[in-house]
Amino acid sequence: MNLHEFQAKDILARYGLVSPGGAVAITPEEAEAVARRLGSPMIAVKAQVHAGGRGKAGGVRLVTSPHAAREAAAEMLGRKLVTAQTGPEGRIVRRVFVETGLASQRDLNLAVLVDRTLGELVVLGSPEGGEDLEERALKGELKLERLPLGTGATPRHDEALAFAARLGLTGDAAVALAGIVDGLRRAFVELDASLIEINPLALTEDGRLVAFDAKMVIDDNALFRQPELAALRDDEEADPIEVQAQHHQLNYVRLDGDIGLVVNGAGLGLATLDLLREAQGRPANFMDIRTTAKSQHIAYGFGLLFDNPAVKAILVNIHGGGMQPCDTVVEGLGMAARRSGRKIPIVARLAGNNADFARSRFVNFGLPIVECPDMWTAATRAVAIARHGR
Amino acid sequence: MAILVDADTRVLCQGMTGWAGTHHTALMMDYGTRVVAGVTPGKGGRHHLNVPVFDRVAPAVAETGANASMIFVPPAQAAAAMIEAIEAGVGLVVAVTERVPVMDMVRVRAALKGSGTRLVGPNSQGILAPGLAKIGVMGTGSERPGSVGIVSRSASLTTEIVDQITRAGLGQSTTVGVGGDPIHGIGMAECLDLFFADPDTEAVVLIGELGGTEEQEAAEFLQSTGLKKPVIAYLAGRHAPPERRMGHAGTITLHGRGDVVAKTAALRAAGVTVVSGAHRVGETVRQVLGAAAR
Numbered sequence: 001m002n003l004h005e006f007q008a009k010d011i012l013a014r015y016g017l018v019s020p021g022g023a024v025a026i027t028p029e030e031a032e033a034v035a036r037r038l039g040s041p042m043i044a045v046k047a048q049v050h051a052g053g054r055g056k057a058g059g060v061r062l063v064t065s066p067h068a069a070r071e072a073a074a075e076m077l078g079r080k081l082v083t084a085q086t087g088p089e090g091r092i093v094r095r096v097f098v099e100t101g102l103a104s105q106r107d108l109n110l111a112v113l114v115d116r117t118l119g120e121l122v123v124l125g126s127p128e129g130g131e132d133l134e135e136r137a138l139k140g141e142l143k144l145e146r147l148p149l150g151t152g153a154t155p156r157h158d159e160a161l162a163f164a165a166r167l168g169l170t171g172d173a174a175v176a177l178a179g180i181v182d183g184l185r186r187a188f189v190e191l192d193a194s195l196i197e198i199n200p201l202a203l204t205e206d207g208r209l210v211a212f213d214a215k216m217v218i219d220d221n222a223l224f225r226q227p228e229l230a231a232l233r234d235d236e237e238a239d240p241i242e243v244q245a246q247h248h249q250l251n252y253v254r255l256d257g258d259i260g261l262v263v264n265g266a267g268l269g270l271a272t273l274d275l276l277r278e279a280q281g282r283p284a285n286f287m288d289i290r291t292t293a294k295s296q297h298i299a300y301g302f303g304l305l306f307d308n309p310a311v312k313a314i315l316v317n318i319h320g321g322g323m324q325p326c327d328t329v330v331e332g333l334g335m336a337a338r339r340s341g342r343k344i345p346i347v348a349r350l351a352g353n354n355a356d357f358a359r360s361r362f363v364n365f366g367l368p369i370v371e372c373p374d375m376w377t378a379a380t381r382a383v384a385i386a387r388h389g390r
Numbered sequence: 391m392a393i394l395v396d397a398d399t400r401v402l403c404q405g406m407t408g409w410a411g412t413h414h415t416a417l418m419m420d421y422g423t424r425v426v427a428g429v430t431p432g433k434g435g436r437h438h439l440n441v442p443v444f445d446r447v448a449p450a451v452a453e454t455g456a457n458a459s460m461i462f463v464p465p466a467q468a469a470a471a472m473i474e475a476i477e478a479g480v481g482l483v484v485a486v487t488e489r490v491p492v493m494d495m496v497r498v499r500a501a502l503k504g505s506g507t508r509l510v511g512p513n514s515q516g517i518l519a520p521g522l523a524k525i526g527v528m529g530t531g532s533e534r535p536g537s538v539g540i541v542s543r544s545a546s547l548t549t550e551i552v553d554q555i556t557r558a559g560l561g562q563s564t565t566v567g568v569g570g571d572p573i574h575g576i577g578m579a580e581c582l583d584l585f586f587a588d589p590d591t592e593a594v595v596l597i598g599e600l601g602g603t604e605e606q607e608a609a610e611f612l613q614s615t616g617l618k619k620p621v622i623a624y625l626a627g628r629h630a631p632p633e634r635r636m637g638h639a640g641t642i643t644l645h646g647r648g649d650v651v652a653k654t655a656a657l658r659a660a661g662v663t664v665v666s667g668a669h670r671v672g673e674t675v676r677q678v679l680g681a682a683a684r
Binding site for chain 2: 087114116117119120121150151152188189192194219220221222224225253255263264265266267268269270271272273274275276277278286319320321322323325351352353374375376
């Protein structure tokens with residue numbers, strides 16, 4: 001679960017992280033009032049959406065008066081912000097964070113995450129900060145320093161200072177960095193984060209280390225023991241259909257094609273999506289039925305496809321396993337088809353647990369089924385039907 | 391023969407008395423797996439499915455000689471259950487539980503260090519050695535004993551590819567689900583090593599997907615040891631839209647290493663036959679083994 005910048009800064013302040021200070025506004029008037037209260041000669045107005053790359057996309061503006069803060073906020077609020085990370089559909093800006101603008105003499109970057117290979121916590125630091133960091137890391141142009149933390153114990157002071165030195169910090173700034181690292185580590189462990197990133201972490205002209213931006217992602221699997229954080233979930237940031245599908249034991253991702261795709265299992269789903277694309281087909285969605293889904297959940301999922309006017313064919317690829325047999329899926333499909341009344345050609349490939357029984361259910365439901373013996377045949381048939389109706 | 395398990399593997403089930411534990415343990419027993427004990431705190435002293443139930447793992451091991459554990463414990467307690475089994479010296483722990491918090495798995499990984507335990511999972515469908523043992527939740531019926539080893543990150547694709555391999559006239563030595571979570575027990579590289587050492591395995595199928603670096607680590611392992619047996623790989627998610635999360639898959643690509651193109655290149659460079667369509671895996675394995683036999 002992603003937190004907004006203002007939420008992350010608020011939470012991390014409890015762990016000793018210093019940020020410039022500001023408040024959230026949902027109207028231009030509020031933005032102006034916050035700016036006036038801050039009383040700073042420079043003000044940052046920042047769109048609060050769950051996506052990086054805001055600066056380049058015009059989602060972060062530096063202004064020099066409360067009136068200008070109001071105008072900047074008016075230009076962002078209610079508008080779509082399209083960044084490199086939002087995809088072309090962008091995100092609606094519902095609130096802005098109005099913050100004191102400070103000058104930086106140097107930018108650094110700091111991240112705490114779990115190293116998948118080692119299975120350990122690690123702090124990654126770079127003596128540079130900025131927006132194109134990921135791109136540069138990809139090209140191998142970025143110098144990344146590591147401070148391994150094992151299961152999340154406090155790093156030894158001399159190790160933390162040596163890490164600071166590798167990031168080019170000495171004296172008081174190095175001691176301050178050691179403190180920040182320890183605070184972030186504690187926040188990561190106590191709050192079940194899966195990523196905390198401070199980029200940039202600025203060395204201000206008066207020698208302080210200040211978080212200009214903060215990103216925090218919480219482990220969804222641990223929300224059961226983090227009720228305070230779970231309450232911060234912003235469902236408006238997610239696609240409402242995808243959120244609803246989650247509640248129905250379905251992993252649903254909206255795409256922009258004309259073939260509805262239903263599978264059991266994420267791996268089989270990805271494989272089927274690949275075949276559809278190889279066959280020059282365009283999936284309208286990705287829908288993976290979880291092992292815990294009952295037929296009424298599955299009916300809800302098929303309902304999403306029947307309700308989508310763009311869907312011209314439905315491709316069902318089920319390999320019944322130990323957890324999800326074929327007939328449950330067909331049961332759900334039949335319920336949805338009866339409710340909808342809309343006739344969409346259905347291409348089905350059924351194998352494994354209860355496949356034969358599922359076939360007989362198809363007949364009972366009177367559904368227009370094109371049954372295929374394997375995944376590739378099913379994918380090519382679905383593409384032909386979506387394109388030519390047969 | 392198989393890897394990780396054999397006909398004498400004595401399995402205890404942590405969380406056996408719950409609904410899912412009962413259901414799947416019964417299916418495992420039907421398959422012929424030697425289930426010798428259950429462990430559920432507070433229910434020690436009873437019998438369930440005709441095996442004794444214990445409060446703790448250690449006495450269950452001491453009294454029944456169990457050498458493998460199957461974990462059916464809910465996410466909040468799953469890590470503690472794994473650590474208990476590791477500390478009790480159980481040689482093989484298979485964790486089926488999905489949605490275990492990642493910080494919990496960091497602690498499990500620390501407990502594994504220096505122990506004699508091999509952990510499979512979490513979020514794994516388990517281990518299936520056709521005709522010998524099933525420790526997990528996979529469906530059965532299309533597998534048959536044979537010489538192809540399978541190591542996989544995806545339960546659903548394993549079911550599909552087991553079926554294809556059987557229809558191609560071959561069988562499986564063992565299938566191992568390493569699980570789809572970022573932090574897990576044994577990985578693809580270690581499974582390849584075990585399959586290479588198993589005299590009854592003639593080829594290995596590796597089923598991967600986008601996200602993470604598991605496949606690259608397998609490729610690095612193969613580069614360092616050389617290809618001792620033919621390895622055939624299928625990687626799902628070539629056409630998945632970037633930046634979207636698809637089920638457990640499609641996790642954030644880290645430094646360009648997580649995408650299927652990078653994984654394919656790494657595996658090909660290590661001598662692996664990478665199949666581009668999921669429907670052609672069985673047939674490709676047959677061709678590769680046919681060519682190897684000539």
